[in-house]
Amino acid sequence: MSENCDQNCGSCSEDCVDRKEKPDFSAKLHELSSVKKVIGIVSGKGGVGKSLVTSMLAVTMNRMGYHTAVLDADITGPSIPKAFGISGKATGDEYAIYPIKSRTGIDIMSINLLLHDDTDPVIWRGPILGNTVKQFWSNVVWSDVDFMFIDMPPGTGDVPLTIFQSVPVDGIIIVTSPQELVSMIVSKAVKMAKMMNIPIIGLVENMSFFRCPDNDKDYQIFGDSHVEDVAKMYNLKVLAKLPIDPRIAKACDKGAIELFEGDWLDPVADILELINEKQTENNTEVSKMKIAVASEGKMVTEHFGHCEGFNIFDTENGKIVKSEFIPNPGHRPGFLPNFLNDKGVNVIISGGMGGGAIDIFNEKNIEVIVGATGAAEAAVNSYLKGELKSTGSVCHEHQHHDECGH
Numbered sequence: 001m002s003e004n005c006d007q008n009c010g011s012c013s014e015d016c017v018d019r020k021e022k023p024d025f026s027a028k029l030h031e032l033s034s035v036k037k038v039i040g041i042v043s044g045k046g047g048v049g050k051s052l053v054t055s056m057l058a059v060t061m062n063r064m065g066y067h068t069a070v071l072d073a074d075i076t077g078p079s080i081p082k083a084f085g086i087s088g089k090a091t092g093d094e095y096a097i098y099p100i101k102s103r104t105g106i107d108i109m110s111i112n113l114l115l116h117d118d119t120d121p122v123i124w125r126g127p128i129l130g131n132t133v134k135q136f137w138s139n140v141v142w143s144d145v146d147f148m149f150i151d152m153p154p155g156t157g158d159v160p161l162t163i164f165q166s167v168p169v170d171g172i173i174i175v176t177s178p179q180e181l182v183s184m185i186v187s188k189a190v191k192m193a194k195m196m197n198i199p200i201i202g203l204v205e206n207m208s209f210f211r212c213p214d215n216d217k218d219y220q221i222f223g224d225s226h227v228e229d230v231a232k233m234y235n236l237k238v239l240a241k242l243p244i245d246p247r248i249a250k251a252c253d254k255g256a257i258e259l260f261e262g263d264w265l266d267p268v269a270d271i272l273e274l275i276n277e278k279q280t281e282n283n284t285e286v287s288k289m290k291i292a293v294a295s296e297g298k299m300v301t302e303h304f305g306h307c308e309g310f311n312i313f314d315t316e317n318g319k320i321v322k323s324e325f326i327p328n329p330g331h332r333p334g335f336l337p338n339f340l341n342d343k344g345v346n347v348i349i350s351g352g353m354g355g356g357a358i359d360i361f362n363e364k365n366i367e368v369i370v371g372a373t374g375a376a377e378a379a380v381n382s383y384l385k386g387e388l389k390s391t392g393s394v395c396h397e398h399q400h401h402d403e404c405g406h
Contacts, residue, residue, distance in 0.1 A: 026165070044174075045185050049206035054070060067146045071137065072136075082255060202238065203230070207222060208225060211243055288316050293380060298377070311324075
């Protein structure tokens with residue numbers, strides 16, 4: 001990028017790095033797989049009980065009659081098989097890899113199910129770790145899964161980034177602990193999710209308190225909780241608070257997490273069930289939708305704010321019934337999202353988009369799909385079939401400027 005760059009890529013002839021087309025990192029689900037909802041369980045740091053919450057959520061939803069699965073994406077610290085008491089190895093053939101079923105029928109895939117010895121260290125660099133997780137999504141047969149829970153590695157490194165770009169995550173749950181340090185750690189996870197346009201379902205606080213069996217009083221072993229303050233800061237919900245309970249630790253150590261007793265995560269399960277029911281209703285009711293595609297002619301454009309115009313498609317029951325092209329009226333700060341909202345747009349599709357524009361669309365309850373390429377009409381049809389998911393292609397070159405719809 002030259003010193004005189006005005007950020008207007010549309011009128012620039014320079015072949016700089018910042019104007020190159022963003023690659024499509026999305027990974028396809030195996031042709032024999034069916035996964036309805038993907039929920040990521042994340043944490044800003046290790047040791048807060050992320051894998052425990054992942055396991056307990058899978059068990060809770062399984063008890064409610066849903067077919068659940070766990071994709072263990074914590075490649076260097078896999079603990080899911082231990083919690084479920086799984087000692088066997090995954091099998092495969094020339095067509096696919098097959099997950100192992102737990103005692104109660106939960107499908108599980110983890111790197112420990114492929115290693116010769118569970119204690120063998122995985123000493124791999126970031127790109128290999130990320131590609132392994134993508135293979136767990138694309139090469140494993142996940143049969144008729146209602147809810148897949150992905151146990152993410154802690155932090156905001158290569159693997160979480162790969163998952164957010166490659167897998168159609170429907171939402172994340174952030175696991176935290178009571179310490180004051182949590183404010184900074186959770187902030188990092190929240191900001192990453194927003195940059196990648198991943199919905200945040202809410203927060204779960206683990207090790208929140210200890211209930212003494214002698215007097216039935218609660219004690220804050222790690223000090224006063226700060227999770228409510230953090231939730232208020234980012235307008236998030238505190239979904240549940242898990243106690244320090246020796247019974248849970250004993251269940252994990254014995255590989256019997258499916259036998260745990262407790263209703264701490266029931267409120268989370270209720271929310272996930274509502275999400276599932278809402279999708280079912282949307283799929284069965286007669287639905288109308290208006291989808292806008294930032295375009296150059298009939299093709300999806302890379303830069304939302306500088307597009308030639310918008311191909312707007314009226315759809316009914318998952319079919320395009322009408323389309324029109326509206327020239328771009330200009331990309332003054334914050335103008336385009338409000339302009340499209342006034343047009344009744346429900347979904348906006350683009351190659352890339354600035355974070356400011358995404359925030360405004362989110363405020364208007366307009367779904368944002370970024371990372372799309374190819375013909376505008378084909379992109380809309382892919383979206384209507386549920387095949388087009390956002391890859392989180394934020395226009396970082398514009399994120400500090402009034403461009404791309406900021």
